[in-house]
Amino acid sequence: MTQTIVSKSKIKLGIVPTHLKFVGGLVPNEQGRLPRDAEGKLSVVANLKSLMERSAARIDCTQIPFFSGANQDDLQEMVVGLQKLGLDVHFILMVGGADPMNPADEDAVVAILVEGLKSAESLGVISVSSTSIEEWMKVGAIRKEGAELDAAIAQNVAVHTRAVNEANLKRINSWSIEFLRGIEFKTFTDIGRCWKFVSAANEALGKPFFKVMVDAAHCGDSHLTIPENETIIQKIAQAGALGHFHASAKTTRGCLSTDDGWVGALLTACANTGALETAFVEAFHHEDPALEGLRNADPRHGVDTRDGRTYDELVLDGVADVARRLNNLVARGILS
Numbered sequence: 001m002t003q004t005i006v007s008k009s010k011i012k013l014g015i016v017p018t019h020l021k022f023v024g025g026l027v028p029n030e031q032g033r034l035p036r037d038a039e040g041k042l043s044v045v046a047n048l049k050s051l052m053e054r055s056a057a058r059i060d061c062t063q064i065p066f067f068s069g070a071n072q073d074d075l076q077e078m079v080v081g082l083q084k085l086g087l088d089v090h091f092i093l094m095v096g097g098a099d100p101m102n103p104a105d106e107d108a109v110v111a112i113l114v115e116g117l118k119s120a121e122s123l124g125v126i127s128v129s130s131t132s133i134e135e136w137m138k139v140g141a142i143r144k145e146g147a148e149l150d151a152a153i154a155q156n157v158a159v160h161t162r163a164v165n166e167a168n169l170k171r172i173n174s175w176s177i178e179f180l181r182g183i184e185f186k187t188f189t190d191i192g193r194c195w196k197f198v199s200a201a202n203e204a205l206g207k208p209f210f211k212v213m214v215d216a217a218h219c220g221d222s223h224l225t226i227p228e229n230e231t232i233i234q235k236i237a238q239a240g241a242l243g244h245f246h247a248s249a250k251t252t253r254g255c256l257s258t259d260d261g262w263v264g265a266l267l268t269a270c271a272n273t274g275a276l277e278t279a280f281v282e283a284f285h286h287e288d289p290a291l292e293g294l295r296n297a298d299p300r301h302g303v304d305t306r307d308g309r310t311y312d313e314l315v316l317d318g319v320a321d322v323a324r325r326l327n328n329l330v331a332r333g334i335l336s
């Protein structure tokens with residue numbers, strides 16, 4: 001397709017290909033091999049190539065989930081393949097089976113993070129992200145407050161700064177931290193709490209290496225209002241710690257038409273700071289087996305929002321929507 005939306009901003013626009021499903025699309029098999037299509041091509045590379053060819057707007061970058069134990073040859077093939085398409089490649093470090101807030105699990109969490117960081121470094125990945133400040137969907141987890149919250153932040157600082165130091169990073173220039181909604185996490189469930197960790201971690205490192213990812217979906221599903229999020233975003237940016245933006249619909253994580261205004265409001269808030277660099281469109285497949293537990297906990301997550309489209313078409317509609325928003329932020333003088 002000839003691109004009909006010409007980018008007018010400096011913001012790089014990308015895709016998190018979670019619409020492919022974790023199971024069958026992103027997660028390596030028992031041998032560590034990454035999923036491939038019927039022609040033997042890596043699923044992620046083939047899909048993003050197709051999306052780029054069909055997109056009405058330019059796609060500049062992508063965020064790919066990284067799982068411990070993934071085959072290094074497949075990873076290299078994937079990153080090189082994406083880079084040959086002209087994409088900036090970012091990793092999302094996936095951490096499972098250990099609690100970053102528990103000192104007894106420190107070695108296990110650090111080992112997983114260091115593996116991901118070293119792999120990213122060796123493959124020329126320019127930045128990483130993670131939800132590594134709490135264990136996902138942990139059974140029996142209780143929200144931490146007061147002294148327990150302070151201890152959780154301190155333990156997370158110890159884990160993440162240790163991972164940075166042990167990985168001996170040279171190329172990676174930032175690490176964006178993502179909080180999740182209350183069903184997925186219990187403690188780090190809003191942008192303010194995420195900022196408390198990032199601020200403390202950067203103070204420990206002596207530089208603003210860690211960033212706060214602004215995911216519109218998780219902000220919308222937190223207890224904070226849009227104005228409260230906007231205020232904290234401004235503080236984060238002033239400290240040099242604003243990370244990636246995720247254009248993702250709250251609760252459903254499907255079509256952006258279901259987000260009730262959060263994508264537009266928070267994209268504008270990030271743009272207003274002058275510190276925004278990247279925005280990613282992120283949609284999840286409503287039948288992904290990996291997310292069955294989340295759907296069981298909140299059936300609204302499993303709503304089919306395609307409205308007659310394929311997931312590729314849904315994602316491309318999201319890319320066009322965000323591209324238009326960015327262009328109009330330029331037209332209004334909010335972005336340069």
